[in-house]
């Protein structure tokens with residue numbers, strides 16, 4: 001987003017005063033002295049005016065350009081940042097395609113027919129180019145966040161954190177927080193930090209019907225949640241998490257896709273936890289999930 005600035009600088013409203021080597025302001029050249037002084041005073045006045053005006057106009061242009069840019073973007077600034085983070089974490093060598101970008105767009109349910117041409121317009125013709133050529137643009141959003149619409153100020157009551165689990169969810173240990181404190185109609189979501197790359201949904205109803213002993217049950221569940229096409233083999237790991245004995249965990253993932261799901265189901269009770277994390281962060285997330293759940297379960301007992 002330096003275009004506005006570069007463009008403005010080249011306009012040069014406050015061009016420095018240039019004068020011939022021999023000229024001086026004391027009027028040693030009688031024939032031209034008068035004209036010269038007039039020229040200087042005009043230029044000085046113009047430069048003063050332009051400096052302030054330029055500042056205002058630069059800002060105006062930048063704002064307009066930015067508004068136009070944001071309006072033309074087929075993905076949000078945050079999604080663009082996530083895409084770059086994703087490529088940064090996953091791109092080992094570029095095969096001159098947008099293979100990884102495609103996967104990201106698919107998972108994020110973004111329209112690839114809109115986003116890919118837009119990325120190409122900004123120099124991102126393949127994964128490595130997206131990563132390096134879109135970085136400046138993404139950075140400009142990081143430095144100056146897109147003004148978001150002010151949130152409606154209607155105060156909604158915070159939800160009651162009492163649940164069938166009997167857990168005390170009012171004081172979650174760091175970095176966990178309730179993600180949907182004000183949406184009492186949704187299942188309660190606990191997320192790690194503010195970005196929410198790992199979330200735990202507490203569903204107060206039994207698991208979907210089926211045979212949890214069969215792998216097909218879990219892979220069908222994973223496909224139902226992710227809505228991804230059946231393309232890569234699904235890996236199912238039972239008892240993947242170190243949990244109290246009455247809780248069973250099943251980890252479901254695929255090496256080709258980002259979403260990783262883990263379900264934690266108690267014995268003979270009508271609730272379960274659905275954990276969503278991502279392929280490249282699950283190793284760090286899952287032990288923390290296990291710690292949290294064990295801790296909550298211990299306090300309850």
Ligand SMILES: [Zn+2]
Nearest residue numbers: 094096126128
């Ligand atoms: Zn490349």
